[in-house]
Amino acid sequence: MSWPLASDLLAPLAPWFDRVRRDLPWRAADLDVPHPDPYAVLVSELMLQQTQVATVVPYFHRWLERFPTARSLAEAEEDAVHKAWEGLGYYRRARFLKAAAGTIAAEGWPTDLEGLTGLPGLGPYTAAAVGAIAFQWATPALDGNAFRVLARLLLLEGDPKERAAELRTWLSPAMAVLGPSRLTQALMELGATACLPNPTCAQCPLSPSCETRLAGRTAEIPPVAKRAKPKAATLWLLAIEAQGHYLLQAPSAKGLLAGLWRWPTVEAAEAAPRPPSPSDSPILAWPGWTQVYTHRREAVSPLHLRLGERFPAAEGLQWVTGPDLPALPLGKRDQRLRDLLETPGQVPLEIPDVELILRPFRTTNT
Known part of the structure; x- marks a missing residue:
């Protein structure tokens, strides 16, 4: 791994994000301290799995009104939980969220990434995202957007997910320097608004140092995954x-x-x-x-x-x-x-x- 220091390469992200960040209901005003409501972060991350932000926002508001705390969700009836999730799809997320809330209500929040990963429905990405955004842990969270941004920035051939461990090791020191919550959300924001499958490089703060843009290969990196015919x-x-x-x-x-x-x-x-x-x-x-x-x-x-x-x-x-x-x-x-x-x-x-x-x-x- 001979990549430039992540803290240097990603430094333009922080001021860019402070200028353009969307006002999302689960996003804290102060990104330099732990989130005031980790449960809201958990809810948002489960809802955002395979679902667009615009769809999630009204569900998030209604959910927090109906189940404002982990305990209130843990004690809710199954039908009430599924009714509140109705129309959002991928319903096992609602069941995972209720199960995770039950563990949190009974035992409190985990104190490390391993503990978060042990909660129902929290895979490596979701656990790392909650750790970084809710608790300011230097836990790199790599979703599809982040993988696409980093694959283009570093000109990674093939599927960037196969290099997840290397990318996390590379990112971790930068999170300590640039702030875990801010850097995590800035990478997500860049992938969701500018570094799209069909990118708008003129809007990207990393464009001057993006190896894929300089090589003229943004259309082919990362490669599009083939999907099975339904x-x-x-x-x-x-x-x-x-x-x-x-x-x-x-x-x-x-x-x-x-x-x-x-x-x-x-x-x-x-x-x-x-x-x-x-x-x-x-x-x-x-x-x-x-x-x-x-x-x-x-x-x-x-x-x-x-x-x-x-x-x-x-x-x-x-x-x-x-x-x-x-x-x-x-x-x-x-x-x-x-x-x-x-x-x-x-x-x-x-x-x-x-x-x-x-x-x-x-x-x-x-």
């Missing part, structure tokens, strides 16, 4: 109503959508559609949409099926009263169908075979 699915999303109740999948303890209530679904391949007949129970439909997840794309067809009476629900399914429906935490796809129920639907041109799709939702095949 799997495609076509499904019916079902609001099954009977006697003022709706049938929903109760929250599971594990998985991508753990903690959320869900509408029943049927894969289109398992229920060939047909034109509705006069003997069918009242059925309404709305235009479908494509729901995009990280590894999955769903072609969704929403359907509202009214039955004369409730049937015994299969394991994992529950009948929920209509007035209770708005309070349930749902993912974005399922929220959308809940909202559609308040709007006029249309008689569909085709439906899945009703008796066929209801079979897996009953306790017996009747």
Whole structure:
């Protein structure tokens, strides 16, 4: 490692950041002392994982109003926590945050990076960011933005994440000189506002010493990571109503959508559609949409099926009263169908075979 001293190379960041820093609700006014509310830092860092700042800000405000302290979050009901997170996505972050709050409420804040890393949901980056921003520890935090900035500044070939240990060692002395909180947030700010995948080098305070800019290679460093092609699915999303109740999948303890209530679904391949007949129970439909997840794309067809009476629900399914429906935490796809129920639907041109799709939702095949 023959890079220039980080404290010299990164020195222009501090005055630049003091001029342009965004006014964010979790950002302390004084960056030279420990943060007055470490819990707010923890909440912001969990919310900002894979989510843009503009999306997080209103959630952060509502969260702190509802759960102002680690103890209040630790003592909250699971449904209330997921409801407050509703729409933010990646719901396991909410469960990790509640679990971490429980540990903090019971044992106090950890006193070193190893202790922070041991909290639920805090990987190396998040723990280091909380350490630097909340407690002024010289713990270099490298997220995607920081890796991109440093890869270009130092002209690093290949994936900069593979050199994470070297970069942390290089950065650590500079944090002591330039201030852990200020330097950490300045690197994040630069990556989020100027050193973007398509950079605006004229706005960057490090531009004069950026090896990648000088070499004319900003378009190729760092290399763009290849993503797996998402799997495609076509499904019916079902609001099954009977006697003022709706049938929903109760929250599971594990998985991508753990903690959320869900509408029943049927894969289109398992229920060939047909034109509705006069003997069918009242059925309404709305235009479908494509729901995009990280590894999955769903072609969704929403359907509202009214039955004369409730049937015994299969394991994992529950009948929920209509007035209770708005309070349930749902993912974005399922929220959308809940909202559609308040709007006029249309008689569909085709439906899945009703008796066929209801079979897996009953306790017996009747």
